[in-house]
Amino acid sequence: MPAEATRRTDLADLVASRKDELGLSYRTLASRTVDPERPDEGPQWTRGTLENLINGKPVKTPTPDRVRGLAAGLGLPVRLVQDASRAQFHGIDSIRVEGETLDGDTLLMLRHYETLSPEDQLKLRKIAEDWSRMRPADD
Incomplete structure (x- = not known):
């Protein structure tokens, strides 16, 4: 292409x-x-x-x-x-988690995120949300 x-x-x-x-x-x-x-x-x-x-x-x-x-x-x-x-x-997509606001605590930066299936996008967001919950509050 x-x-x-x-x-x-x-x-x-x-x-x-x-x-x-x-x-x-x-x-x-x-x-x-x-x-x-x-x-x-x-x-x-x-x-x-x-x-x-x-x-x-x-x-x-x-x-x-x-x-x-x-x-x-x-x-x-x-x-x-x-x-x-x-x-x-x-070519890096910035995906914010934690309530979908710009004030979210977690930011995923991924190449080609938009090419993933909705199911795979959801899986990555879930992983990031889980990871965010494991971090100490004062990071």
């Missing part, structure tokens, strides 16, 4: 939908992408890079500071942007 056919667009889709939801231009979104941990470094994304990302053109894998900046610019939790970035650039 050609690489183009299997290319994921998780981060691009997230950015495009949130950009549209907020009614932001590429330039305005770029200006908002300041990493809260390093505000003196200014915006982490340029208009052109955001446009390339959304339009499916090659961009470099985002670094942690760029992920934090993008999350800030989009007004989203960093975890959502991290999950989308891992999926698009590394």
